[in-house]
Amino acid sequence: MERKIKVLIAKPGLDGHDVGARVVVRALAEAGFEVIYTGLHQTPESIAAAARDEDVDVIGLSVLSGAHLPLCRKLATLLPEYGLEGRLWVVGGNIPREDREALEQLGVRGVFPTGTKLDDIAAFIRENVP
Amino acid sequence: MTAQTAKRNATSVDPAAAGIKPVVNESGIEIKPVYTADDVVESGGVDSSRPGEHPFTRGIHDLMYRKRPWTMRQYTGFGNPADTNKRFHYLIANGQTGLNVAFDLPTQCGVDSDSPEALGEVGRVGMAVDTLRDFEIAFEGIDLDRITVSLTINGAAAILIAMYLAMAEKRGFDPSKLRGTAQNDILKEFIGRGTWIFPVEPSMRLVADTVEYCARHAPLYSPVSVCGYHIRESGANPAQEMGYAFLIARAYIDAVLARGLDVDEFAGRLSFNFNIFGNLFEQVAKFRAGRRLWAKIIHDEYGAKNPRSGWLRMIAGGGGSGLTIEQPENNIVRGAYYALIAALSGAQTMALCCYDEAYTIPSPKAQRISLRTMQLLIEEIGLCDTVDPLGGSYYVETLTNQMEEKIREAMDEVEREGGIVRAVADGRIQATVSRQAYEHQRKLESGAFRKVGVNCYEVEEEAPEVALHPYDEDDANAQIEALGRIRSERDNDRVAACLDRLRADAAAGTNVMPALLDAVKAYASVGEMTNVMVDVFGRYREPIRF
DSSP: OOOOOEEEEEOBTTOOOOHHHHHHHHHHHHTTOEEEEOOSSBOHHHHHHHHHHHTOSEEEEEEOSSOHHHHHHHHHHHHHHTTOTTOEEEEEESOOGGGHHHHHHHTOOEEEETTOOHHHHHHHHHHHOO | OOHHHHHHHHHSOOHHHHTOOOEEOTTSOEEOSOOOHHHHHHTTOOOOOOTTSTTOTTOSSSSGGGTSOOEEOOEEOOSSHHHHHHHHHHHHHTTOOEEEEOBOHHHHTTOOTTSGGGTTTTTTSSBOOOSHHHHHHHTTTOOTTTSEEEEOOSTTHHHHHHHHHHHHHHTTOOGGGOOEEEOOOHHHHHHTTOOOOSOHHHHHHHHHHHHHHHHHHOTTEEOEEEESHHHHHTTOOHHHHHHHHHHHHHHHHHHHHTTTOOGGGTGGGEEEEEEOOSOHHHHHHHHHHHHHHHHHIIIIISOOOSGGGGOOOEEEEBOGGGOOSSSTTHHHHHHHHHHHHHHHTTOSEEOBOOTTTTTSSOOHHHHHHHHHHHHHHHHTSOTTSSSSTTTTOHHHHHHHHHHHHHHHHHHHHHHHTTOHHHHHHTTHHHHHHHHHHHHHHHHHHHTSSOOBTTTBSOOOOOOOOOOOOOOOHHHHHHHHHHHHHHHHHSOHHHHHHHHHHHHHHHHHTOOSHHHHHHHHHTTOOHHHHHHHHHHHHOOOOOOOOO
16 A cells, blocks of 8 residues: 655744644545644744654645744755755745745745635645655 | 414424525524514523623623723734834724734743744734833823723733733822733633643633732732633634633633632623624624623522622624635625624624734724724714614524523533533643534535635635735844843842742742732843743643544
């Protein structure tokens, strides 16, 4: 049997809004992925460590506080240190359109702003996992 | 059943036979196409109490808005305290009658602006507060007797309540006469919103410390605002929203009673915060039923003697989950209907989410539109003329009876399984509401739950014209520098002594409020006080449960 795609859903920073992250966790699990949810208040370091230790295929961040750019900048510097270069990295939440390019330049492959359909997230991951 | 009701029921409309779709509201009550007096009787009877009369179904005051309209209190705060102070003055100049302070995430989580954990967050979603100096600046020029202030703070509530009392005292206001509110509802933070710091047990103890302290020293201050609001935002239905809030309020009451206070010494100062989006009639019935049920709980179960102890005083507002990122202008209209719901429900205080809030911190103009929405209801639409104008409607009275039952059921279910504190500590409530949020999202995507502009009446849009609130890194840096200056200028021996006392009192189980007040007055920082308490209490570890 083919190994399930393993996804880490993480909540970086102090943002406590986890409705969306939890909804996505459930949707991806139902879509057949193996999903690990970190819970709230994670540092970029703890997220990188969890991604390495669990050897996940996908790192998904959920940010609604508006601090996605500083948090992603920090994580971008940590990914190579933790041997996670090339892992599929996606970000969802309250992400203004004008920040998409900056996120992509940091290495984020999929940006899923509020209103993205759950099945579209699952399909994107399936298509883009190396 | 009398012969007459049997006859009427026999002729009432059966949705299936009439070929119309059945309607079930979010709380699970099937809605009939037509209601009559018999439905009121059969659902539990006619409630003939008057407004201001136990059990307060129709309102906690006899004259309600005829005497004084609801307090208007938009949620506001960003950047540093000086930025926020300007916006406060703008809102007051536009007729706002209270303040509702938004704090940034570091403040809410007990982290100083210069801590690495505050990276990118200083002043972003609310005002940054590190020391008493920040409160002095934020409330400068505001008459705290005339404008009551609500602090949206939970994990760090004990510290910020102490800071508010110290600031008011310094300004010459008598704490025994000071009004105001702190949210300080930590149990709901574990369910949704997530600005917790300490484990459940010491968190409950801190709530009891604040309520006990205020009952003795600031008896007009409302130290807790129990929030169904965020539980609903996290996926609860309206009946669960109110039921879980009541269970949480009871948990706080029990913790304070254990301190030896009488229920009448503090129950009247508990307040509530509920959500207003969704079906108008369901929400109005929710509030009427909630008032009745809460009065019964306080008087029948807790034996309160003072009628005021059973008042369900509430801010009914927000509606964030009802608003959409699609066609944001529609949110202005939604906000107006939500305000109507709050007014028809007898709310003491109202705040509306602004139309641009799905995108950004509201612009001054968006905030003014929200204020004007409420003022229109007061000045032009006649919402203040008569108390409980929907009272007596067959539909609303029936639904009120049925909602009371549904709220009770939601409470009983949790009680049967060991009570709210355990259900929250185990993550079971979180699992329940997040599953419902998922089911709701699926219905939204399939179109089973209709949402205008989202799954019907959609338009291909250009980027909507919503100006984003700029995040000013210079402001954040200025806040960090200001904190550095205070750390170097204050009497650091005094700060250390205050923090030692806080540590000792926290460890000994002594009420920490006096120690916090001393520390705040010595300009100890929010992070310093929090860290001392973390040393003693530990940190909350979130149960991950689905």
